[in-house]
Amino acid sequence: MSKKITIAIDGFSSTGKSTIAKLLAKKYNYIYVDTGAMYRAVTLFANKNNYVGVDFLRKENLVSQLPNISLQFKFNKDLGFAEMYLNGDNVEKEIRTLEVSQLVSKIAAISEVRKKLVAEQQLMGKDGGVVMDGRDIGTVVFPDADLKLFMTASADKRALRRYKELIERGDNVDYNDILFNVQERDRVDSTRKDSPLVKADDAIEIDNSDMGINEQFELICNLIDKKLVEL
Template identity: 80%
Template structure:
């Protein structure tokens, strides 16, 4: 019987971390956790309560209201993956907007927010058999994960993917604002004091600027098979 391992997938925004993580989780019948969705949900809560905006952040008010935030994932059989629920309300669509994307890195810099979510993430993956993607999974959440991947791609390629994704959903956005958002999130994520986005020493780097999803999937499955056999 193959052992159940922990697979940590870190990397920059719009590198397809969630897409590949879902495919891996489905193939190996593992639990998939999108930690980015958790930070997005907290950002949505902060936005709804006027704790954060494009030009302000009321850090103390958000911290004092963290106990009012309940996050959970509920599997949607029709979609084939778990959706994000904030205080028992499905917010999967709301958290994927550009408006929330522009706020999430700001909220993610708050140490108290990170501590709350890291504790929840570690509890979710305590027994292994999990694929988790985010910014600090291999460095902070699961530093002892058996397999660590670090996804990267050029900012232009990532912005192009994100732009197409939002257009397909009917959002009215420009490529320039998407590119700015991608580059700004890179800057904030990489320079924040608490758990900055860095590649773990033992992580395998995947630059998928010119790599299709099928090729990535095959390569990663080979790595997983080596670890579980």
């Protein structure tokens, strides 16, 4: 397939954006970029250095250390997708904890952090042939993306998915804590001053509250194939 487009997938937390994006990248042989993992890695760095916690944020300390934060995606052949590396260390599992989830919206709201990561994301996708998911891909990172999707689902359905995922991983978590986290992230992501979570005017909204992965995948593949024919 000679044509390569840019696919931007935005939406609320725990709507399965990353799962769908990985499947699409594999099918079309595109580069997959998990921007959420990048923000989670910076959050992990901030938490480990005592720059952020549930009740505090030392923004200036973190901003001063941004030049010392190196983020890389390294493809894991056994897993079939790229894992997140922070300053040379594989942090894929560490960044998926509830603790990081509770703090990531605070870090993502910092303008200096967004500026650094958006620049890196734009570099990764400058040649097209990329599937990127996050909160501001179709509005800020790639406002001219060929196909923009906006994923949404009810908060309780998203919390249940996240709960099952963490339980299967062996984490000791409470459903109500996760539901609160989902609702709080929605609030922070949608109301922050810098690049708030909003649906791009030309994005196609997909409510997957009652949709399985296969149904979503088929729907989106049809949209991609239609776009490729149009080009």
